Amino acid sequence: MEDDEEDPPLAVRIDETTHEFSNSHENDDVSVGVTVITGFLGAGKSTLVNYILNGKHGKRIAVILNEFGEEIGVERAMINEGEGGALVEEWVELANGCICCTVKHSLVQALEQLVQRKERLDHILLETTGLANPAPLASVLWLDDQLESAVRLDSIITVVDAKNLLFQIDKYRHLSSYPEAIHQIAFADVVILNKVDLVSPERSGDSLDELEKEIHEINSLAHVIRSVRCQVDLSEVLNCRAYDATHVTRLEGLLEEHQYKSSQNLHDNNVRTLSICEPLAVNLDKVRLWLEEILWDKKDGMDVYRCKGVLSVKHSDQLHTLQAVREIYEIVPARKWRTEEKQMNKIVFIGEFKNCKPDEGYFFTQLENRDGKGQPKRTTKSGYWKDTGKVEQIIWNNSIVGFKKILVFYEGKPPTGTRSRWVMHEFRVNPSYLSAFALDITTQTEMENNDFCAEIKNWKKIHG
Numbered sequence: 426m427e428d429d430e431e432d433p434p435l436a437v438r439i440d441e442t443t444h445e446f447s448n449s450h451e452n453d454d455v456s457v458g459v460t461v462i463t464g465f466l467g468a469g470k471s472t473l474v475n476y477i478l479n480g481k482h483g484k485r486i487a488v489i490l491n492e493f494g495e496e497i498g499v500e501r502a503m504i505n506e507g508e509g510g511a512l513v514e515e516w517v518e519l520a521n522g523c524i525c526c527t528v529k530h531s532l533v534q535a536l537e538q539l540v541q542r543k544e545r546l547d548h549i550l551l552e553t554t555g556l557a558n559p560a561p562l563a564s565v566l567w568l569d570d571q572l573e574s575a576v577r578l579d580s581i582i583t584v585v586d587a588k589n590l591l592f593q594i595d596k597y598r599h600l601s602s603y604p605e606a607i608h609q610i611a612f613a614d615v616v617i618l619n620k621v622d623l624v625s626p627e628r629s630g631d632s633l634d635e636l637e638k639e640i641h642e643i644n645s646l647a648h649v650i651r652s653v654r655c656q657v658d659l660s661e662v663l664n665c666r667a668y669d670a671t672h673v674t675r676l677e678g679l680l681e682e683h684q685y686k687s688s689q690n691l692h693d694n695n696v697r698t699l700s701i702c703e704p705l706a707v708n709l710d711k712v713r714l715w716l717e718e719i720l721w722d723k724k725d726g727m728d729v730y731r732c733k734g735v736l737s738v739k740h741s742d743q744l745h746t747l748q749a750v751r752e753i754y755e756i757v758p759a760r761k762w763r764t765e766e767k768q769m770n771k772i773v774f775i776g777e778f779k780n781c782k783p784d785e786g787y788f789f790t791q792l793e794n795r796d797g798k799g800q801p802k803r804t805t806k807s808g809y810w811k812d813t814g815k816v817e818q819i820i821w822n823n824s825i826v827g828f829k830k831i832l833v834f835y836e837g838k839p840p841t842g843t844r845s846r847w848v849m850h851e852f853r854v855n856p857s858y859l860s861a862f863a864l865d866i867t868t869q870t871e872m873e874n875n876d877f878c879a880e881i882k883n884w885k886k887i888h889g
């Protein structure tokens with residue numbers, strides 16, 4: 426928190442009869458949802474907490490401020506007492522150490538105690554420090570046996586500062602390790618693109634679109650919400666059920682949207698999203714082996730942070746959902762496939778894929794030959810190729826396998842060259858798709874999916 430004025434107010438009246446949003450699962454679920462709020466220093470995490478506490482939601486919400494660091498052993502918890510009640514401060518005792526590593530179990534116990542002490546606690550917000558990597562929290566809160574009945578991880582919300590995001594992202598390119606700002610986006614279920622009032626008004630449309638694109642390059646599954654002072658629709662940030670394998674509709678919606686948000690740029694060595702979208706049913710045991718090689722053994726330099734998917738499983742009429750955070754994964758039958766539905770496997774991975782870089786180049790210029798923005802330079806001795814700005818998607822088998830651009834040749838030096846009559850169609854493989862194939866080529870004997878493998882081979886003949 427920046428100063429005391431930013432602290433949540435000590436007395437908040439909540440009108441129990443006012444429900445601006447509702448969730449159909451609330452009645453049949455006794456566990457208390459935990460929303461982890463992350464974001465870089467000063468992005469607006471406390472502003473969001475304040476906004477939620479003051480919202481008309483009729484919920485009793487506990488806030489845990491996680492000032493974790495080596496020297497901190499206690500957590501400050503604030504509980505909004507509900508109708509007519511005050512906001513009560515409590516201390517949640519944690520052993521010394523960083524929550525990411527040594528005090529995980531203390532956190533679990535502290536949360537359980539909190540839930541048991543307070544009857545009818547509806548939700549918990551866990552605000553982390555700006556330097557925290559949410560991965561260990563996600564793993565511990567999601568599938569901890571002790572927690573199963575008491576609390577559940579609802580979602581990870583990352584607040585980013587629209588003014589500084591590009592600077593923070595640009596810094597990490599070409600590095601082999603990433604700042605926490607990148608991890609926070611990679612693990613987010615919802616990204617609040619905050620402080621949009623500070624982006625220059627003349628260019629705000631373009632710039633904000635560009636920022637959203639950058640966020641989706643890292644994590645195309647994240648739902649991005651633009652905001653000023655974190656004033657967002659509360660139904661988009663509370664009760665998201667992002668880790669609930671049985672909450673299929675939301676997951677399917679995300680995967681559907683993802684098809685149209687595939688990463689188009691392939692930066693060196695970065696955190697990004699890869700997807701697989703294939704129609705033929707898979708053998709569940711073999712998918713498990715394949716996943717374990719990727720998630721546990723980090724096969725071929727793949728380091729998966731987060732994974733979501735739906736599977737069409739052989740000899741089963743059930744749509745299966747897949748969720749993974751780091752090495753923990755879960756595949757469950759969620760519901761029956763509907764007769765009118767096309768059965769598909771859709772899996773999205775977010776993480777680092779170091780060895781999945783396609784061998785890609787352009788006419789007259791190597792991919793390494795980039796300009797300041799990471800785009801390939803298309804200059805030649807006598808002039809340069811300039812793209813006309815229109816990018817067409819190349820769709821094959823329901824997936825975006827590539828992109829087509831029209832380039833025009835200009836004689837002379839940019840930007841004052843003279844337009845010639847030469848035109849070139851530039852075809853690029855979608856790196857996300859290519860890498861997905863790279864993942865599957867390694868497992869083609871495992872997947873027992875002959876047509877799919879044949880397609881990979883055909884595809885390789887064309888592009889390999």
Ligand SMILES: Nc1nc2c(ncn2[C@@H]2O[C@H](COP(=O)(O)OP(=O)(O)OP(=O)(O)O)[C@@H](O)[C@H]2O)c(=O)[nH]1
Nearest residue numbers: 426427466467468469470471472555619620653654
């Ligand atoms: N202009 C502008 N300022 C904002 C916005 N949101 C938050 N702020 C201000 O940004 C500053 C930081 O906000 P906080 O909510 O304290 O950020 P934080 O992420 O909790 O900060 P740390 O706890 O230090 O990491 C405060 O002065 C806020 O008033 C916004 O949308 N626009």
